[in-house]
Amino acid sequence: MTIGEHLSKFGGLQVTPWEPGQPLGDTVTTIHRISVEYDEKTSWTDKFRAFLTLPNVENSQGLVVGMWSAEAGEDAAPDEMVEALVAAHAQLPRLRALFIGDITYEENEVSWIVQADLSPILSAYPQLTHLGIRGGNNLSxxxxxxxxxxxxxxxxxxxxxxxxxxxxxxxxxxxxxxxxxxxxxxxxxxxxxxxxxxxxxxxxxxxxxxxxxxxxxxxxxxxxxxxxxxxxxxxxxxxxxxxxxxxxxxxxxxxxxxxxxxxxxxxxxxxxxxxxxxxxxxxxxxxxxxxxxxxxxxxxxxxxxx
The missing domain is CATH 3.80.10.10 (Ribonuclease Inhibitor)
Known part of the structure; x- marks a missing residue:
């Protein structure tokens, strides 16, 4: 078994990729996946900051975090992503569905995904109803x-x-x-x-x-x-x-x-x-x-x- 496709649904909502310059989807039915590719110049945190400026973003019900680093190995630790999500909690008051690590085997094998202490995120979003995490290395x-x-x-x-x-x-x-x-x-x-x-x-x-x-x-x-x-x-x-x-x-x-x-x-x-x-x-x-x-x-x- 390999994980070869990104999520299409999570928490009962449709998952759609989002890139800077695109509008926000229907917040009643849709949540967005924000991700980077290897060697991409725009960082995950830069994309996320752009996402937070969208009209109606405060009504987003969920978020899917894909690859958060253009690097590999230990350099791919999600510390900056964690800090950005925690800092944004007041801007996403309706967030109830969160998946961290929607990464396919072509992007990174599941056993290679470097996680971190995610407790600050869980403390920042106590209203979560659906939580998914992929990757066990360094996870807490x-x-x-x-x-x-x-x-x-x-x-x-x-x-x-x-x-x-x-x-x-x-x-x-x-x-x-x-x-x-x-x-x-x-x-x-x-x-x-x-x-x-x-x-x-x-x-x-x-x-x-x-x-x-x-x-x-x-x-x-x-x-x-x-x-x-x-x-x-x-x-x-x-x-x-x-x-x-x-x-x-x-x-x-x-x-x-x-x-x-x-x-x-x-x-x-x-x-x-x-x-x-x-x-x-x-x-x-x-x-x-x-x-x-x-x-x-x-x-x-x-x-x-x-």
Missing amino acids: LGQVSLPQLRELTLQAGGLSAEVVREVVTANLPKLEHLELYLGTEEYGSTNAADDLTPLLDGQRFPALKYLGLKNSDHQDEIAQMFAHAPILDQLETLDLSLGVLTDEGAAALLGSERVKTLKKLDVSHHFCSTEMMQQLKALPIEVDASEQQDEEDDWRFVALGE
């Missing part, structure tokens, strides 16, 4: 408190244990959709299944309906932890896709009465046997068991890595 969220947030997605080749803990202990009372691409050690992951323990009883996020614990090389342990967890009683969808799930983890899901109360179980991209998948598909819920990989293959890989 701090002590998260977003009382209106309904959707949180973190996409990375690997998430640190610290970031996972920041998420699962966050103050997000209205969160309905949580999607974590946990990743592998090869691409920066230091998280373990135990880091997800605060989610098990369901009390942390009482409004949660979709839980995606995806793209992990310890997918079996996660499946075993969550198969009988009380949080399943409130969920509609449990998404354990894109990882290295085998019959060991699938058997725990198959033997759970709580799993049968879900509307959907997603285990697509897996290393399970055909027999096990047939048994899972016989459950009285919707099961996505597509993208079966070779269970005999000693090299088991997550779908989104490099």
